[in-house]
Amino acid sequence: MASPGALSPKLKAADLSGKVAIITGATRGIGKACAIALAKQGCNIVVAAKTTTEQATLPGTIYSVAEELQQLGVQALPVKVDLRKFDDIKECVRQTVEKFGRIDILINNASALWWQRIEDTPMNKYDLITSINTRGSFAMTHLCLPIMAKNKYGRVINMSPPLQTDFRAYKGFTAYNISKFGMTMSALGAAAEYEGQGITGNTLWPATVIESQASKNFELGGREMWRKVDYYDWQLHHSPDPF
Structure with missing residues (x-):
């Protein structure tokens, strides 16, 4: 359910003409909706x-999504990025600046999923989710912030949850929470370190599972509890001055 503020008829979509957003994991699901x-x-x-090549369990590619976005009247740059590789991240930022000359919005959406107890979490799985979720989003933020600062405008938005202090929230989610809370801390850090400089850091997290390829492949909970992915489209258009 949307908050009362989000339903206000006085709120209008921001005009982002000419601005540039890097969105990780934008080939499907929440990233594509954003x-x-x-x-x-x-x-x-x-x-x-x-x-870069469509698969049965992974529909959509960086090229097909870029083409779809261009049909909406904007420019789109497809860049292959493995967030485990810092060189890929650097190349993405380089290509973005080369083509557009600016970076205004960064949405750290891509992440790896793992919902298991500590004893059932192999270290290679722990390394995978932390390298993509925590390290990958931190690295992307690290490189984008100085470019945003030059224009005195920047929006860092991480798809990550509010920090939890109730120990019970970690049952079966410890490794995953560590990786996702790291993303949240990156957004908070960006907000704190660039306060007053036209740059903000925020996180976005659904109240329940969003219907996506990940929720289908991993069979996350009951489908009756899933929200549709276009919920994010609606929220971005109706939230109070998100950009």
Whole structure:
């Protein structure tokens, strides 16, 4: 259910014409929904993701999504990025600046999923989710912030949850929570370190599971509790001055 503020008829979509957003994991699900929502507001999009060839369990590629966004009247740059590789991240930022000359919005959406107890978490799985979720989003933020600072405008938005102090929230989610809370801390750090400089850091997290390829492949909970992915499209268009 949307908050009362989000339903206010006085709120209007921001005009993002000419601005540039890097969205990780934008080939499907929430990342793609965010890309479409921003494109509808005139924002040029960098589709930063790994998928270059469509697969049965992974529909969509960086190229197909970029083409879809261009049909909305904006420019789109597909860049293959493996967030485990810092060189890929650096190359994505380099190509973005080379093509557009700016970075205004960074949405750290891409992440790896793992919902298991500590004893059932192999260290290679722990390394995987922390390298993609925590380290990958931190690295992307690290490189984008100085570019945002030059224009005195920047929005860092991480798809990560509010920090939890109730120990019970960690049961079966410890490794995952460590990786996702790291993303949240990066957003908080960006907000704190660039306060008053036109740059903000925020996180976005659904109240329940969003229907996506991940929720289908991992069979996350009951489908009756899932929200549709276009919920994010609606929220980005109706939240109070998100950009």
